[in-house]
Amino acid sequence: MKKGTFSILAITAFSTMLGVSVISPFLPAFAKQHGANGFWLGMIFAGFGISRGIIMPIVGRVSDRTGRKVFVSAGLLLFSVISLLYPVVEGVYALTAVRLVHGVAAGMVMPIVIAYIGESAEKGREGATTGGMNMMFYMGLAAGPLLGGLLDQYFGFDAVFHAMATLGVLTFLIVFFFLPDIKAKEGEAPEDLRKFSSLIKYGFIKAVLVIAVISTLMMAVFISFVPSLADTVNVNTEHIGVIISLGIFLAGILQIPFGRLSDRFDRPGKLIQIGAGMSVGMVAVLVMPLCPDFTALVVAGALLGVGASIAVPALTGISVSIGERYGMGAWMGILHAAMSVGLVLTPLVFGVVMDHLGIHAVFYLLGLVVFFGTSGYLLYIRRV
Numbered sequence: 457m458k459k460g461t462f463s464i465l466a467i468t469a470f471s472t473m474l475g476v477s478v479i480s481p482f483l484p485a486f487a488k489q490h491g492a493n494g495f496w497l498g499m500i501f502a503g504f505g506i507s508r509g510i511i512m513p514i515v516g517r518v519s520d521r522t523g524r525k526v527f528v529s530a531g532l533l534l535f536s537v538i539s540l541l542y543p544v545v546e547g548v549y550a551l552t553a554v555r556l557v558h559g560v561a562a563g564m565v566m567p568i569v570i571a572y573i574g575e576s577a578e579k580g581r582e583g584a585t586t587g588g589m590n591m592m593f594y595m596g597l598a599a600g601p602l603l604g605g606l607l608d609q610y611f612g613f614d615a616v617f618h619a620m621a622t623l624g625v626l627t628f629l630i631v632f633f634f635l636p637d638i639k640a641k642e643g644e645a646p647e648d649l650r651k652f653s654s655l656i657k658y659g660f661i662k663a664v665l666v667i668a669v670i671s672t673l674m675m676a677v678f679i680s681f682v683p684s685l686a687d688t689v690n691v692n693t694e695h696i697g698v699i700i701s702l703g704i705f706l707a708g709i710l711q712i713p714f715g716r717l718s719d720r721f722d723r724p725g726k727l728i729q730i731g732a733g734m735s736v737g738m739v740a741v742l743v744m745p746l747c748p749d750f751t752a753l754v755v756a757g758a759l760l761g762v763g764a765s766i767a768v769p770a771l772t773g774i775s776v777s778i779g780e781r782y783g784m785g786a787w788m789g790i791l792h793a794a795m796s797v798g799l800v801l802t803p804l805v806f807g808v809v810m811d812h813l814g815i816h817a818v819f820y821l822l823g824l825v826v827f828f829g830t831s832g833y834l835l836y837i838r839r840v
Contacts, residue, residue, distance in 0.1 A: 461576070462588070464635045465569050468528060469592040470599075471627040472565050475535060475620045476504075476558075477600025479542070480679070482608065482616065486542075487551060496548045501803040503552050507559030509796030512567050516789020524568050524785065525637035529628060531564025536624030542617045563796075566593075567788040574776040575638060575784045580719055583726075583773035587715020590768055594708025598701050605697075655782060663836045664774060665794045667730055670829045671767055672798030674737050677822050678703060678760055680802055682744070682753070684815045691750045699750070699757045706761030707768070715769035723777070726770040733767025734830040736760075742823040745816040 479486070487500045519527050538558050545551050570589060577585040607615045655661055679700055686696045714733075718726050740760035747753045779787040806818045 460634070461636060462573075462585075464630055465572055466589065466592045468532070468565065468627055468631060468635075469569050469589055470596040471623050472532075472535070472562060472569075473593045473596030474600045474603065475539070475596075475623055476562055477597045478604040478607075478620055479616060480601055480604070482604065482613065487548070490546070490548050490551050492548045492551070496552065498803040498807050500548070500552050500555050502800045503555040504559040504562070505796040505799030507556040508563040508566075509559075509793040509800065511560050511563035512793040512796065513786065513789040515564050516567050516571065516785035516787070516792075517783065519568055519571065519785035520783040523637050524572050525631070525635055527564045527568045528572075528635070529632050531561050531568075532624050532628035532631060534564070535561040536621045536628065539617050539620035539624060542620075543614045563792075567792040568785060570772070570775075570792070571779065571784040571788045572638065574772075574779050574788065577776060582776040583715035583718035583769045584712060585715070586772040586776060587711035587718075587769035590715075590772060591708045591711040594704055594711070598704040598708065601697065602701065659836055661778070663727075663833050664771065664778070665791070666829055667734060667767070667771060667833055668791055668794040669798045669801075670826055671734065671737070671764065671771070672795040673801060673822060674741060674760065674826060675704075675707070675764060676799055676802040677741075677806055677818065678757065681806065681810065681815065681818050682757065684810065685744060685747075685819065686750075686753060688815060689747065689749055689753070691753065695750050699753050702754060703757035703761035706758055707764040710762065710765030711769050714766050715773065718770040718773045721770075723774065726774050729770040730767045730774075731830060731834045733763045733765070733770070734826065734833070735763070736766060737763030738823060738826040738830060739763075741819055741826060745819045 483500070484497060487497050492500060515527050534557070538554060538561055541554050542551075545554055570586065573586055573589045574582065603619070604616050607619055656665075682700055683696045686699065691699070714729075718729055721729060737760050740756050740763060743759075744753065744756045747756055775787065775791050776784075779785075806822070809821055810818050
């Protein structure tokens with residue numbers, strides 16, 4: 457892949473995730489201002505993941521036939537428009553609708569960027585190349601809350617949304633004028649195997665999708681519920697930001713070296729690397745409720761980030777090989793839709809658990825989910 461093309465896609469990945477995460481610190485209070493109770497607060501968070509998960513497989517499959525650039529451009533433009541609607545909507549229903557459309561915009565960009573990368577990656581360097589793009593996603597995720605806090609503090613709450621819109625427009629212009637549109641490649645698999653109903657019958661595909669859901673669950677619960685956990689040991693707001701940002705930063709910055717590592721392995725080796733990363737993440741999740749202070753939470757959060765950095769590059773490297781057979785856009789849409797399941801389950805399931813059983817139960821339940829999911833996955837790959 458040409459460096460210029462990669463740079464444009466990296467800017468797109470970073471700005472998209474930054475735009476998604478820049479409002480995350482303010483969304484609960486913002487939703488309550490619009491009259492959202494516990495149920496609607498969960499729906500406002502989950503709505504983004506629901507619409508994103510629905511649109512991704514559709515956009516991915518169509519992009520395999522028509523090209524990628526049109527979807528990235530349209531998604532960024534829609535993202536800019538929807539950002540300007542946040543400050544002017546009134547009522548919980550309107551805010552939920554905005555979140556749903558926001559999810560559609562994100563769903564038109566994220567999997568297509570990865571499909572671009574996967575289709576253009578040099579053979580044998582899939583893990584390093586997709587790892588570099590994943591790093592930009594994580595860096596945008598980490599930078600968003602920091603930027604949002606600064607904008608709110610110095611320029612006011614509406615400035616956060618105006619910045620989102622401006623960022624979207626600037627990225628749209630870069631993509632529209634400078635990103636080359638590569639010709640999409642049809643998958644090499646027989647036509648009947650390009651149908652998801654046929655593909656999902658394979659245990660290998662099920663295992664990859666299960667890990668995609670669980671890995672997203674771990675990061676989403678970490679970001680969403682660590683502030684409540686930190687409150688129980690009297691960690692202040694500034695230090696909570698350090699815990700979360702360090703974990704995300706490590707998950708991102710280590711993507712490239714672990715991506716290079718995954719490129720040295722064949723498929724069974726990549727599968728083992730994924731299992732190792734998930735196991736590290738599981739340990740981090742289970743020890744978090746036992747952390748007595750800020751320092752311990754920092755170490756646990758860093759460990760979770762390291763686990764993600766081990767697993768995700770191998771997962772995306774394997775996904776490139778599946779996409780080459782099935783259709784890159786179609787498969788990346790399905791993979792990211794599976795990740796959206798994790799985003800939907802986080803507020804709807806773990807929020808209820810916290811309300812009824814307490815914050816510690818959230819992490820113990822997640823640890824059990826990761827344990828059984830990863831154990832089943834490891835038992836499966838013994839047969840590969």
